Amino acid sequence: MARPLVADIDLDALRHNYRLARELAPASQAVAVIKADAYGHGAVACARALEALPADSRPPAFAVACLEEAESLRRGGVKAPIVLLEGIFEASELERVDALGLWMAVHSEWQVAALLAYRPTRPIPVWLKVDSGMHRLGFSPEEAVTVWQRLAVASECAAALHLMSHFATADALDGQYFHQQMSRLRALAEHLGAPLCLANSPATLARPEAHGAWVRPGVMLYGSDPLEAPSEASRRLRPVMTLRSRIIAVQELAAGEPVGYAGRWRAPRPSRIGVVACGYGDGYDRHAVDGTPVLVAGQRVSLAGKVSMDMLTVDITELPEAGTGTEVVLWGNASNGEVLSVDEVARYCGAISYTLLTGVLPRVPRRYHERS
Structure with a gap:
């Protein structure tokens, strides 16, 4: 008899939580974040379950942390676009990004230089990472203006430019720092005329002003409430x-x-x-x-x-x-x-x-x- 410990994964609950993210941000597209093997749930199985949704409600893209995670999804038969949230880790990875039809974030000058020196078979969709106050990855808002302009004219290399950032306190009841980040990003987007991808799970659930062109539901897809205090929306999440x-x-x-x-x-x-x-x-x-x-x-x-x-x-x-x-x-x-x-x-x-x-x-x- 087998050891009785199992992790039961409810794919219907996963789909419910994704639909909730779309309902909360009806004017945004929702990239489903399935990095870290879909937060331990099995990335290929979860991606396939979401791709099985009707065409008008399935994710237009998935997001992972690195090339290896994207390759695993492609081997598993996942066809949708996949965003590399940390971009490439060395210039040689661009060949695989190109071959697999991936999208990528760029957060450092060396990544920009590598992309501009590469000639892909088709332009690579790029999400430009802005450090709006998290102080991990990304260009300062001032640097981002110049980088955006360089990428915008390199149409043979980069396409579908978006601004991307990450909130440090979107889960908190005190919204002061969130609003500081949001103010910087809104001003930058208006200056560049750029579409935004900002909202993580807590911002998707509780900060509609951050929804932008895309939202990035992550842990909420798996039924976990990331908010400091539960909201009416987060109480609707189902454990996966x-x-x-x-x-x-x-x-x-x-x-x-x-x-x-x-x-x-x-x-x-x-x-x-x-x-x-x-x-x-x-x-x-x-x-x-x-x-x-x-x-x-x-x-x-x-x-x-x-x-x-x-x-x-x-x-x-x-x-x-x-x-x-x-x-x-x-x-x-x-x-x-x-x-x-x-x-x-x-x-x-x-x-x-x-x-x-x-x-x-x-x-x-x-x-x-x-x-x-």
Whole structure:
């Protein structure tokens, strides 16, 4: 019998979340961000599911971080345009960008020089990255004017120019810094007459003034709420991944007995401990504290003791019917309809949902489901 831990991927929920992004930004095109193997969900399977939408509602493009991710999608049969969000990492990659029909961001002078020195078989669509205040990648607004003008006249090399930037605080309730970035970008776009691609998941959900020609929904596609405080829109997101396992053993402990490495948790009364087939070797966060919620038979119980490589332990004293073989949901949808948000679990781990979702390791089988 196979180890019971699986990551169930609900492709209908993925499509629902993408449709929500389009509904929130009806005047924008929505590039579906599927970098990092679609945030741990399986990039090829997710791209295919979204490409199967009706022609008027499927993504006009996908976005990944690097050439290797784009190549994997092409090998998987994905035909839509693919944007390289970090562009190329060396000039020699332009040959593959050209051959695969990719779009690319440019954020550094050497990338611009490499592109202008290359003669593609057809002009490469370019998204010019502007550093509007995140201070990671991109040209300053002043530098961007000159770079835009250089690319605009190089029609044999570059086409479909857009301005692109990234918000540092679009998820925050305090919008002061967001509005500073937005003001810089709006002025630059007006000066150049340039279309904008600015809105990440939080801005797509909560900052309509940033929607522009394109939005870039990422983690929201997978059902995680990136906002500092939930909104009416973010409450409509549906979880895509359910990390599901079973109890594989039960321990009966006297009061005061320890559980797990270093005996961090001790039974406050005679207790029943369920041993679950899931650990940090699968990607469950080792930093999860005692009290981290878990669903057992659709009922909330608490983590009890440190997470091990292959197992974790939960207190099932209040669930006398639970035993070996009982369903356990680490995050996502239980069979009885109860939902445990990956965002809530992440808070107990001192992490964010992105970390948990992308951290689910390859030894955990992905099992894909769809009704449509």
